[in-house]
Amino acid sequence: MHVTTPVPSLTEVDAICGQAEPVGRNLRITQAYHGLSAGVAARTGQAANWCTFATWASKQAGQTIRRQDLARTIEAGLGGVEEIGAAITRLGEILRAVGRVVDRSILVATVRDAASPVRAAERASEAVARGNVKVFEEIGRAFARFVAGLDEVGDAGARVADGLRPGPPPDGQDLLRAAFAGYGRAIAAGGRRECAEQLLLANLRIGLHEQTRLQPEIARALDAPVAHPREVKARLLARLFPDASPLVRRLGDDGGPLDEVVQRLVEGARRRVRRILTE
Template sequence: MDVEAPGTSEVEAITAVPDPVLRNLRITHCYHRLSRALADRTGGSANWCTFAVWASKQVGRTIRREDLARALEHLADPDVVKTLVDALRRVAPLPFDAVADLARRAVLTTARLDEVSDAAARGNLKVFEEIAHEFARYLAFTGPVADFVAALRPGEPPEGQHHLSRAFTRYHQATTTTDPKRRAELLLLANLEVGLHEQTRLQPEIRAALEAPIIDPAELHRRLLDLLLPGNRFTKWLRRVALTLLGRRSALRAATDRLADQARTLARRTVTRHLMTLALPDELLDLSTDLDAPFPPLLVELSDPDLLDLLTRVDPTPDSLRDTAAGDWSDLPDRMHYIADMFRCHAERATLQNPPFTDDQVAAMYDGRLPTGRL
């Protein structure tokens, strides 16, 4: 069934939504409609928007900070908490579980998860504002494709749109050819060209998200004292003096430093793992492990010279899934190696065209409400 493609005015309206959570949900749904509309013209195979649906849905979890906070809530190394308890004895005699809970609260307010969320939201908007606009413009365009691409900026990304110009030329060719293999290779090439443009543009936001959770031991120490030593300012001052006189201020600071080290390591590991996970409709991809899905029959052996040329630049293990695992998601070539093979492996995966949200959830987000249920 044909799907009505969103127009450029709708894309612009979505980019203007001020709430990053609601904006992300509408971005994800809009990508789905763009994907289906283009797939209707190209025989149903995956296009770049198809993959963008699930990438944007994953980004939404980062924007909402749900998985990140949940992972850090498990921070409570018994040895670290015991050190805190020992340092506080005589001044704030709290049970072990209470200190563990306060330690988690202090870490969550110090880990700068809001900066991870902000970086994810900026990247989500940045890509959508540019690329979704061009997909919407293309789907509504009725003239020669040369006239369409003439409006795109020349030059390489991040400022130039050379890769997008080539990609939309391929998409147009894929809508007109009757050769299934030719169409499959054109779509893969177009997807890779859009992907290369997108990932180059996203480089600053990806780095910012990975580097955001820097936990300052001094800030954690202050927050922990505020939680552990409640009362007004004068009472807090007396208790801090008592800590110093009893020789426990330095012990508490050392314990806090240990907590900060542990939290910093866990936060970085958590953010990295979070950014290197992609939930597809029926599979959870761990981007730090090699892909294991077979290439679809039409893409086992490639012949398009432009496609082969691009793959020599982004795929160091051609026609193989060996070493596709991304070791460093902040490294553009590392990301593109994984993305190139992912696009190729899942090019004919029908479930990728599934809607990302229920009808009730879509109705809620267009009504300006956060939908209920799993997002």
């Protein structure tokens, strides 16, 4: 089988990881995964390897990194969240209790602004970009070593495995070691069934390693788009009470009635943003 997609070298992988600009870097990571996928498939056949899935995942990540209509999607999505509707209703009650009557449409706009969809898109972009390069720096580099070693004498998978850290994830690389040994067995397999089984097991091992190692980053990426409750409360106060009167200072006290509104708003926004980012 002839490979037409360029397979990145270790030097090229390192250069991609060193690129500071996230949008262009993501494009190069996606292209590199495609090349690595083709390089492995040239020896195993058309069955998918981990880089095949990584190509798609990196392309999807690129949409968030580029913020393609993300702020608008988040803003539109906030309108249908039950907790946010309840927060707006409660906010209106609080305002009436202190002698302020504000039209609901203004409250809706104020709450959406306080949730800061533009900043949410920025935070999501930054978090996903960090995860994108972190995975590629570790696993993409290992695949580049593997593909480069396929033309050498001996078992390329075993050589890659020997160069990885022992121990379980997130700090160890036992799953990666087993996975690349499995890719080596897939290439040496005598039949298509055995090859497919080895590929599947190797793919699953890398997927488990990746998810285990990146779990803290994944959680931060999903939570990062929503501002801290204190920040949201400060925005609400600044927009609804620009006079900064003593009344405003009391509403801003910890444990005050505005805290309930903010908590509902943040929880609803966080749930909605998570759904948008994972759809």
